[in-house]
Amino acid sequence: MNPKELNILLADDDIDDCHFFKEALDSLPQSNRLTIVNNGDELMEYLLENIERLPHVLFLDINMPRKNGFECLSEIKAHESLKDLPVVMYSTSGSKDKINVLFNTGADVYIRKPSNFAQLVQVIHHVLPMAAENIFSNGKLKYILNA
Amino acid sequence: MDNTIESAEDKLSIANRKLLFQNEEKEKRAAELSIANKELIFQNEEKEKRAAELSIANKELIFQNEEKEKRAAELIIANTELAFQNDEKEKRAAELIIANTELAFQNEEKEKRAAELIIANKELAFQNEEKEKRAAELIIANKELAFQNEEKEKRAAELIIANKELAFQNEEKEKRAADLIIANKELLAFAYISSHDLQEPLRKIQTVVTIILENENKNLSEKGKYNFQRMQLAAGRMQQLIDDLLAFSRINTTDHQFEKTDLNLIIEEVKNELRDTMQEKHASIEVTEICPANIIPFQFRQLMYNLISNALKFSNPDIPAHIIVTAAL
Numbered sequence: 001m002n003p004k005e006l007n008i009l010l011a012d013d014d015i016d017d018c019h020f021f022k023e024a025l026d027s028l029p030q031s032n033r034l035t036i037v038n039n040g041d042e043l044m045e046y047l048l049e050n051i052e053r054l055p056h057v058l059f060l061d062i063n064m065p066r067k068n069g070f071e072c073l074s075e076i077k078a079h080e081s082l083k084d085l086p087v088v089m090y091s092t093s094g095s096k097d098k099i100n101v102l103f104n105t106g107a108d109v110y111i112r113k114p115s116n117f118a119q120l121v122q123v124i125h126h127v128l129p130m131a132a133e134n135i136f137s138n139g140k141l142k143y144i145l146n147a
Numbered sequence: 148m149d150n151t152i153e154s155a156e157d158k159l160s161i162a163n164r165k166l167l168f169q170n171e172e173k174e175k176r177a178a179e180l181s182i183a184n185k186e187l188i189f190q191n192e193e194k195e196k197r198a199a200e201l202s203i204a205n206k207e208l209i210f211q212n213e214e215k216e217k218r219a220a221e222l223i224i225a226n227t228e229l230a231f232q233n234d235e236k237e238k239r240a241a242e243l244i245i246a247n248t249e250l251a252f253q254n255e256e257k258e259k260r261a262a263e264l265i266i267a268n269k270e271l272a273f274q275n276e277e278k279e280k281r282a283a284e285l286i287i288a289n290k291e292l293a294f295q296n297e298e299k300e301k302r303a304a305e306l307i308i309a310n311k312e313l314a315f316q317n318e319e320k321e322k323r324a325a326d327l328i329i330a331n332k333e334l335l336a337f338a339y340i341s342s343h344d345l346q347e348p349l350r351k352i353q354t355v356v357t358i359i360l361e362n363e364n365k366n367l368s369e370k371g372k373y374n375f376q377r378m379q380l381a382a383g384r385m386q387q388l389i390d391d392l393l394a395f396s397r398i399n400t401t402d403h404q405f406e407k408t409d410l411n412l413i414i415e416e417v418k419n420e421l422r423d424t425m426q427e428k429h430a431s432i433e434v435t436e437i438c439p440a441n442i443i444p445f446q447f448r449q450l451m452y453n454l455i456s457n458a459l460k461f462s463n464p465d466i467p468a469h470i471i472v473t474a475a476l
Contacts, residue, residue, distance in 0.1 A: 016351045115353035
């Protein structure tokens with residue numbers, strides 16, 4: 001269906017969530033390459049080191065040690081070379097105010113971490129094609145995928 | 148010519164005879180006049196006598212006349228004086244008439260006024276009596292009021308004491324209320340944080356359950372699958388509770404969100420959650436005449452859950468429980 005292999009970056013400090021994400025990704029029909037970083041500092045370091053080979057999409061958790069997802073998002077969107085990287089926020093919070101702040105800062109999609117594995121698979125399956133074509137770059141479309 | 152002489156002789160003879168006759172007549176007349184003269188002399192004498200008498204009388208009269216003229220002069224003076232006095236008196240009389248008229252008018256006015264004053268006086272006398280009666284009543288009322296006043300002052304003194312006590316209690320209560328508000332905020336913050344923290348491991352349990360159900364489906368027995376489903380339901384129920392707790396902790400920051408909700412759905416959810424207990428108790432739920440209602444869904448779901456689970460909990464175990472849910476407006 002989607003022949004292109006995507007480079008996916010996940011920034012999350014929760015081992016379980018990283019495991020679920022990997023398992024969901026593995027259950028998709030197409031194969032992708034997943035890189036995982038476990039905190040904000042590590043994320044920014046990785047991005048700046050790989051500025052020539054940026055991933056197709058970043059899944060970014062909010063509650064992380066050292067530098068949280070919101071701070072990372074602000075830095076990415078303020079950085080000349082990083083600002084076009086599609087950012088999918090991936091968190092447990094359901095607060096609309098918080099989500100609006102994230103969108104205003106430059107997040108492209110917001111996914112509330114589901115408690116059902118099938119839903120997780122479905123939501124990743126839904127987002128990846130959009131990331132592959134980078135349909136977010138026009139900056140007009142914002143998605144809340146509230147599992 | 149003869150005739151003429153004869154006629155003249157005739158005429159002279161006739162004239163002579165006439166003269167003779169006249170002479171005779173005049174002698175007779177003279178005799179009569181002599182008599183008349185004598186008479187006149189007598190009368191003259193009489194008249195002289197009378198004149199003498201008259202002269203005397205005249206002198207007397209002249210004297211009298213003089214006297215009278217003196218008297219008249221005096222009278223004229225007196226008269227003039229009287230006339231003057233008369234004038235004065237007439238003026239005075241005229242003045243008096245005017246003054247009199249004025250007095251008469253004033254008198255009338257005064258009589259009218261007096262009549263009015265009499266009426267007014269009677270009225271005042273009446274009012275005075277009334278006022279005296281009223282004054283008497285007021286004195287009585289006043290005494291009563293003075294008594295009541297004293298009572299009220301006593302009561303007021305008691306109330307002041309009671310008021311101070313209440314003010315003190317009030318202050319204490321305000322302090323307590325302030326403490327409670329702080330405690331309440333802390334509790335809500337605690338509820339928010341703890342439920343948020345509880346959510347994470349629960350979500351993971353749920354995810355793992357769904358992974359096992361999906362990936363290990365063929366390795367599980369039917370009993371195992373059923374038990375996993377029950378675990379999934381219980382976890383769902385717990386998630387619902389945590390969500391509700393989160394929503395509740397946000398109550399004082401956000402408004403109550405009323406939603407038009409189908410009560411059948413809510414009761415159906417509650418029934419599913421309570422299925423095990425219902426099977427144990429052989430219970431049945433009968434739902435009649437339920438309509439959509441404007442409610443806060445999570446609070447209403449909790450209410451229905453509590454009501455139905457209590458109904459099951461306290462039902463007679465020997466008789467199958469039959470729960471009827473009905474609605475009325």
